[in-house]
Amino acid sequence: MSGRCAKRWAAARHTEPRAKAHPMRLVNDLNDRHSMMQKPPRRLLVISPHLDDAVFSCGALLAAGTDALVCTVFAGTPEMPMVTGWDTACGFSDAHQAMEARRAEDIAALEILGARARHLSFLDSQYADDEAQKRQAIASCAGAGGGQSVARQ
Template sequence: MATDRLTAEIEARTRLVVLSPHLDDAVLSCGALLARLRPRTPVTVATLFTHSGPPPHTLSARRYLRQTRASDAERLYASRRDEDRAVLDRLGVSWQHAGLPDGLFRRRQRQGAGRRALARGVPELDHVYPTYRLHLSAGRISDQDAGTVRQVADVLSELTAPGHALVLAPLAVGGHVDHLLVRTVAERSRQRVVYYSDFPYNQEYDVDPAFTRRHALVRCDWESGLDDKAELIRGYRSQADALFPRGSIPRAPEVYLLPDESAGATP
């Protein structure tokens, strides 16, 4: 499919709001498109989960810190925020950091004194998503995360008021809860939404066909500007080596899913 439908969707609105779960997702999945839009459309990249949390950390969180060669979570996330600001400033787009804790570090809000005491020795008991594989990347939003859903919805509402904005939201390819949570909020909103396929996870996992059918979405591949995208991604120095351990960043088209007007989809 030609990119004309995507360009038409963007130009039909006065501005573009890109929802980025983490401090790199927007550029990983949409960097080439953002570079093309820079002189033509007002763009705001809103990153939701931009902070860590205090120790003690779960085993999964400690593994992530080792993977990124970080000894302190707060310093790591401060560096990640700096990296994100630098890349987005270079692209010439506006940005906003919502300040919510990353899923690896989100804690339960209500629990008894006994559980809190045990959690000092077993931090998993204190966290909404105790493990990465069984919880954070399992494609299910915990009931304990209802407050986070409301916070993300408040951020989106503020960003899109007044109306006439187009929202880009993740498809949650790969099942990461933070991506799924953001997709869910966008899906429930009254905004016009185009979904982007989460790179690099879409190199290994497929888009959820049930979600695509439910919203009558059609695929659009974006290939303009891909030659410069790897350099943008490498601006996220703390993450690039962990995401691409072989050293090379695949040159893959950006994938967007748009409402199929012929199917009678509604904004």
């Protein structure tokens, strides 16, 4: 946010603009805000679109819960071996190796926070290029839950 925009935003909120904070200050701010909660959640379910999203977005909340589960939607591995530019740039030989490493990192990070991981098998956009297959997977998921399918062809 530019300085001029920050001043306008602060004026609208009737507060002074904050200087850019050091990352540890941000973590401490999160901890302070969390400590203001009267009682941390005992059971917590977080639906995360991608691996690492929950850890980066609400790690302090996950650590505060006593029974936290993170369900990551796009954590699947393509059936056929393939290599994307992202896989190569990150030093992986193929998508299978990349997703195995990413899931292991996610599990390790969640364990540090005291949370459990549940990885669904939907493919991230870099691995899924078949729109019909995506719609079919979503429709079958909705149907299995007893709900009405919203996928259209």
